[in-house]
Amino acid sequence: MSLQAYQQAAARSENPRDAEYRLFGQVTRAxxxxxxxxxxxIQGRIHALDWNRRLWSTLATDCAxxxxxxxxxxxxxxxxxxLWVSRHTSAVIRKEESIDDLIEINKIMMQGLSGQSEAA
Structure with a gap:
């Protein structure tokens, strides 16, 4: 099976919560x-910061x-x-804040999506 066929099959069988978890994992790794x-x-960081901001913007649009x-x-x-992620990302780009806070927020979201926060 080709990689593309595998990805399509996985996308069809993956529930939305799992897809969000997987996406957060990819963005957080970046x-x-x-x-x-x-x-x-900063050029080496821009792609990941922009991808993370777009993910959060999409979530906000969906929630609205x-x-x-x-x-x-x-x-x-x-x-x-x-909104906080957007502001904080701008501050990271201006070298006023750390990227670590964005990583931590994403990890917390991943815990929630995996149900770990309910078990705690």
Whole structure:
């Protein structure tokens, strides 16, 4: 089976929560790789920072849609986090803040998506 066929089959069988977890994992790995770059190498970090900001922006847009079935309070929290991620990303690019906070937020989201926060 080719890689493309495997990816298509996996996408069809993957539930939305698992897909979000997988995407957060990929973006967080990119952020970890970016964090390992020298602090002055902002060009080496831009792709990961932009990808993370776009992920959060997409989540906020989805949560703002009235047809979203998540509870209103959770939707509002996700939108609020998205706004924080956007501001913090800008501060990271200006070298005023650390990329580590973005990584931590993503890890917390991944815990929630995997159900680990409910078990704790």
């Amino acid at each position: 952020l970890l790789d970016a964090a390992a770059k020298p602090p002055g190498d 849609d009235s047809s979203n079935v998540l509870p209103d309070a959770l939707r509002a929290q996700i939108i609020s986090l998205s």
